Amino acid sequence: xxxxxxxxxxxxxxxxxxxxxxxxxxxxxxxxxxxLRKSVPYESGMRPIGPGARRMxxxxxxxxxxxxxxxxxxxxxxxxxxxxxKLGLFGLVEMFIFIAILxxxxxxxxxxxxxxxx
Amino acid sequence: MDVALxxxxxxKALILVLGLLTGFAYxxxxxxxxxxxxxxxxxxxxxxxxxxxxxxxxxVKLIFKExxxxxxxxxxxxxxxxxxxxxxxxxxxxxxxxGGVVNxxxxxxxxxxxxxxxxxxxxxxxxxxxxxxxxxxxxxxSNNKYATMGGIRSSxxxxxxxxxxxxxxxxxxxxxxxxxxxxxxxEQMRIGWFIIYQPIGFVIFLIAALxxxxxxxxDMPEAEQELTAGYHVEYSGMKFALFMMTEYIKMIVxxxxxxxxxxxxxxxxFVTDQPWGVWLGPFILIGKIILxxxxxxxxxxxxxxxxxxxxxxMGWKVxxxxxxxxxxxxxxxxxxxxxxFSH
Numbered sequence: 001x002x003x004x005x006x007x008x009x010x011x012x013x014x015x016x017x018x019x020x021x022x023x024x025x026x027x028x029x030x031x032x033x034x035x036l037r038k039s040v041p042y043e044s045g046m047r048p049i050g051p052g053a054r055r056m057x058x059x060x061x062x063x064x065x066x067x068x069x070x071x072x073x074x075x076x077x078x079x080x081x082x083x084x085x086k087l088g089l090f091g092l093v094e095m096f097i098f099i100a101i102l103x104x105x106x107x108x109x110x111x112x113x114x115x116x117x118x
Numbered sequence: 119m120d121v122a123l124x125x126x127x128x129x130k131a132l133i134l135v136l137g138l139l140t141g142f143a144y145x146x147x148x149x150x151x152x153x154x155x156x157x158x159x160x161x162x163x164x165x166x167x168x169x170x171x172x173x174x175x176x177x178v179k180l181i182f183k184e185x186x187x188x189x190x191x192x193x194x195x196x197x198x199x200x201x202x203x204x205x206x207x208x209x210x211x212x213x214x215x216x217g218g219v220v221n222x223x224x225x226x227x228x229x230x231x232x233x234x235x236x237x238x239x240x241x242x243x244x245x246x247x248x249x250x251x252x253x254x255x256x257x258x259x260s261n262n263k264y265a266t267m268g269g270i271r272s273s274x275x276x277x278x279x280x281x282x283x284x285x286x287x288x289x290x291x292x293x294x295x296x297x298x299x300x301x302x303x304x305e306q307m308r309i310g311w312f313i314i315y316q317p318i319g320f321v322i323f324l325i326a327a328l329x330x331x332x333x334x335x336x337d338m339p340e341a342e343q344e345l346t347a348g349y350h351v352e353y354s355g356m357k358f359a360l361f362m363m364t365e366y367i368k369m370i371v372x373x374x375x376x377x378x379x380x381x382x383x384x385x386x387x388f389v390t391d392q393p394w395g396v397w398l399g400p401f402i403l404i405g406k407i408i409l410x411x412x413x414x415x416x417x418x419x420x421x422x423x424x425x426x427x428x429x430x431x432m433g434w435k436v437x438x439x440x441x442x443x444x445x446x447x448x449x450x451x452x453x454x455x456x457x458x459f460s461h
Contacts, residue, residue, distance in 0.1 A: 007212065011135070015209055026183075026357060042352060084449060088456070
């Protein structure tokens, strides 16, 4: 069973090696003349204002939490879809209930304004 | 363990990775040439005949450029982020079947790396999620406010559209009854390409995939006018090239996945069914990929960039409900008319 994944591991090793070589080549062959001005964060030629890592709107965090919720629920669709032909009507009814529960949360998030962006 | 098997895997992995790299180089050429024609220009035509050596010239130039690392950057993550971004794009196609089984010097060689892996579609969904990390880390480690904003924007956009993307996979899985891409292609040989059964799913896949790979009209993370260049603003030289490479390789990858899930993969009626047609499989798949790539470039030339709030609203309020409805509709039709899908 796990034997099937060996070619994928070979592929991962080869592509990591290639990406590593590319970064290394750039390091070895490029010139290196750092100055104070060059190592300042780039802000279209202006002096940078404020710190680089700053606070982000909480919206992004909300999106991330919603994503985790919905993504897990969507992952449940995949095994169901594989056996759907065998389940027939039973599978349909069960998935209907599942989608209904999913929709309750979705409508709640929408009504609470979690999906609004301003 | 068979040594020949290991050699076969290494050769196939090398062919795939080097093929993707060549594909990337000539995809940039193709895009610049087509965009130029759309805008009534000539495009690159100086390096070599018809400018065909332009990608090589670009690559050589980027290797010999100075690499800058901002003073306050997190050096280790800053160096690792391009690699973390590139590797997932290169390994997604490991589960894609490029053709049937061929006979090379008395050896049965399937034209894929792990095409019959029984979790194929799940693998694709998982690996696409990993590439978000590289982009966020690149934006965060640069310690530049535009890069951070670009990275965060990008991650929010990618995870929002991943929901619709994953839901558009469900239709083909239901029709084929398998997560393995090889089974999905074989099922399409029997009952016809899945685009006939899944037109809504195909459109959802295309839109969500464009957003997932940050292509126009959803290229918000690198909106030059607002974020200078987004998450890779501090990168230069070969590390910058790796980010560009990832973006173009992802174009190839989503085209290949769309071709396999909805357009019959390496199958073409009346041609690949012939005994000699098995060798044509990879070329037919590449032909379909090129057609889809042409569509992606066309979209970039035609549509303006959408606003960020509109983009998020479309992902959550339009695409997600339509994708759910599509799954529901497919399941109802499959229960009502089971003999349409049997063989």
